[in-house]
Amino acid sequence: MNMENESVRSSTEHVPSATQSTITLDRKDDDKEEEYNPFEHRDLVHPTSTLGAFFHLLKSSLGSGLLAMPAAFKNTGLIPGCIGTVLVGVIATHCVHILVSTSREVCKETRVALLSYTDTCEGVFKIGPKKLKQYSKHVRHFVDSAMAGVCLGGTSVYVIFIASSLKDIFDHFFPSKKFEVEVYCGILLLPLILITQIRHLKFLVPFSVFANVCLVITFGITCYYTFTDLPPIDNVEMVASVEKWPLFLSTAIFAMEGINVVMPVENEMAKPQHFLGCPSVLNVTMVFVAALYGVVGIFGYLKYGEGVLGSITLNLPEGETLALTAKVLVAIAVLFTYCLQMYAPMDIIWTRIKCRVRKDYHNTSQIVLRTVSVVLTVVLAVAVPDLELLIGLVGAIFFSTLGLLIPVVVQTVHRWERGLGKYSYILWKNALLLVFYIIVLISGCYAAINAIIAKLG
Numbered sequence: 230m231n232m233e234n235e236s237v238r239s240s241t242e243h244v245p246s247a248t249q250s251t252i253t254l255d256r257k258d259d260d261k262e263e264e265y266n267p268f269e270h271r272d273l274v275h276p277t278s279t280l281g282a283f284f285h286l287l288k289s290s291l292g293s294g295l296l297a298m299p300a301a302f303k304n305t306g307l308i309p310g311c312i313g314t315v316l317v318g319v320i321a322t323h324c325v326h327i328l329v330s331t332s333r334e335v336c337k338e339t340r341v342a343l344l345s346y347t348d349t350c351e352g353v354f355k356i357g358p359k360k361l362k363q364y365s366k367h368v369r370h371f372v373d374s375a376m377a378g379v380c381l382g383g384t385s386v387y388v389i390f391i392a393s394s395l396k397d398i399f400d401h402f403f404p405s406k407k408f409e410v411e412v413y414c415g416i417l418l419l420p421l422i423l424i425t426q427i428r429h430l431k432f433l434v435p436f437s438v439f440a441n442v443c444l445v446i447t448f449g450i451t452c453y454y455t456f457t458d459l460p461p462i463d464n465v466e467m468v469a470s471v472e473k474w475p476l477f478l479s480t481a482i483f484a485m486e487g488i489n490v491v492m493p494v495e496n497e498m499a500k501p502q503h504f505l506g507c508p509s510v511l512n513v514t515m516v517f518v519a520a521l522y523g524v525v526g527i528f529g530y531l532k533y534g535e536g537v538l539g540s541i542t543l544n545l546p547e548g549e550t551l552a553l554t555a556k557v558l559v560a561i562a563v564l565f566t567y568c569l570q571m572y573a574p575m576d577i578i579w580t581r582i583k584c585r586v587r588k589d590y591h592n593t594s595q596i597v598l599r600t601v602s603v604v605l606t607v608v609l610a611v612a613v614p615d616l617e618l619l620i621g622l623v624g625a626i627f628f629s630t631l632g633l634l635i636p637v638v639v640q641t642v643h644r645w646e647r648g649l650g651k652y653s654y655i656l657w658k659n660a661l662l663l664v665f666y667i668i669v670l671i672s673g674c675y676a677a678i679n680a681i682i683a684k685l686g
Contacts, residue, residue: 267336268501271343276499282510285494286487288441290518294484296451296540296559298522299529300617301480303537304473306466310526313474317481318519320665324636325491325511329504331636331643332492343496346489347372350635353643361642373581375631376489377574381606382623386483387567388414388421388610389619393543394560401547411611418607424568425575425599433572436565443562447542450555454545455525455532464534472676476621479673483624485518486632489573539616571606575599615684618677625673633666 277285302310332349336342338356350372354365392413400407427433495504504510529541538544542559545552579598586594613619637659641649649655 265337265340267333267342271496271501273497273499275497277494277497279498279500279503279510282494282498282504283514286490286510286514287517290485290487290514294480294620295448295522295525296542297480297484297617297620298526299533299537299541300539301477301484302526302530303535304469304477304480306469307527307530308467309469309474310477310530311523313477313481314519314523314526317478317485318515318522320662321482321485321488321632322511322515324632324662325488325515326505327640328488328636329491329495329511331640332495334643344492345496346376346492349492350639353639357642358645372631372635373577375627375635377577378627379489379631380570380574381602382609382627383483384567384570385606385609385613386616386619386623387563387570388417388607389614389616390540390563391417391560391567392610392614393538393540393616394556394563397543397547397556398553398560401553410614414607414610414614418603420564421567421607422600422603424564425571425603426596427568428575428595433569437569440562440565440569443558443565447555447559447562450551450558451541451545454552455528455541459528459531460534462531465530466535475625475669475672475676476617476680478669479621479624479629479677480617481522481624482628482632482669483620484522486624486628488632488636539618539620543616571599571602575602578602613681615681618680618684621673622677622681625670625677629666629669629673633662633669637662637666 298314305313328346328349331353332344335349335352335356336344339352341352344352347369351365351369354361354368389410392410395413395416396408396410399413495501498504498510506512525541530537533541533544536544540559542555545555547553575595575598579595582598583591583594610619613622641656641659644650644655
């Protein structure tokens with residue numbers, strides 16, 4: 230999953246305030262006028278190269294979620310896991326494609342150079358069917374809420390991720406004093422509150438760089454242990470119980486969805502025409518991501534079988550220095566990534582409420598807002614202290630909404646009066662995607678909540 234500094238830029242770049250919008254209803258109806266090309270009107274100070282866009286998009290999809298894929302394969306078995314990884318990769322790529330395509334079409338119609346994720350959704354309803362225009366502001370608020378939910382839900386996963394790693398580390402050094410993971414969540418509260426008070430993105434860049442270095446080293450160490458002395462293939466199930474499959478889908482969506490960073494990456498490209506198409510930045514990136522997630526999932530599950538945990542780093546040997554180094558590094562990396570991930574929801578929420586707060590109290594209000602938000606993520610982590618189940622729950626609710634539901638609805642509304650294709654294939658295709666979303670949402674939540682209740686009972 231991709232929760233780096235690019236993800237926070239999605240809410241801060243090219244996004245108007247809560248009382249403004251970059252979308253207008255003024256469209257040029259003169260067929261003789263030359264078609265507006267938004268690419269020619271993008272005034273970028275520091276445009277991103279095609280290769281740079283590839284790495285940005287790749288980094289957004291590779292994160293702590295990668296380490297959870299072996300646990301996801303445990304819920305399906307090898308064969309359904311491989312098929313499911315491809316399926317989720319194809320659907321995630323398609324949803325990104327329709328979002329970006331729709332955004333470009335709205336740019337042409339409204340004669341705007343570029344639009345953010347939220348602007349695109351609002352714009353579609355503003356220039357869409359008359360009966361839906363009145364809901365454009367509500368759509369904007371819903372999308373902002375979904376974006377904030379993804380970030381806040383993801384940071385709750387981070388809290389459990391860090392706490393679980395700390396528990397492993399301290400249990401090794403102090404075996405006589407073992408505490409539950411909830412205790413470590415509570416210990417993390419103060420440092421997380423302090424680090425989240427950083428309000429300027431430029432001060433968070435060093436944290437991002439260091440976090441990436443730590444993750445790369447951790448991944449390398451994990452691969453070393455994973456590919457060494459693989460047990461026989463009969464150590465794992467080929468096909469697991471269907472009841473567990475929903476947890477795979479929600480975990481895979483959590484891991485692979487990076488749609489919240491797509492628009493900032495595409496908007497800043499020097500040659501945005503290279504983002505879509507075949508081959509393209511999007512297709513090449515997602516093929517690589519799906520292949521890497523599949524390999525990690527397959528071999529991680531082969532290595533640790535049914536005993537694989539929510540993060541494969543938790544399965545590394547306890548008494549070896551190299552394994553302990555990986556656990557320390559991943560805890561540090563996720564700790565620093567936490568403050569980056571919190572930047573986006575804090576910016577969204579503060580933009581909504583600052584106009585209602587006296588200027589003299591802006592600083593105090595920001596401190597309170599950030600403190601309360603951190604407390605909420607820690608409370609959620611304590612309420613669901615199982616990393617694997619929390620990932621499934623957050624993926625089913627928040628990531629599926631932002632990555633599946635919203636792009637499908639946006640494309641359908643935009644094309645409703647402009648043509649849904651031969652035999653209305655766009656409508657039928659989006660109906661199937663909507664059914665898939667509902668299945669992921671309901672079954673993922675049901676499976677995760679059932680497992681949580683069973684574990685607590």
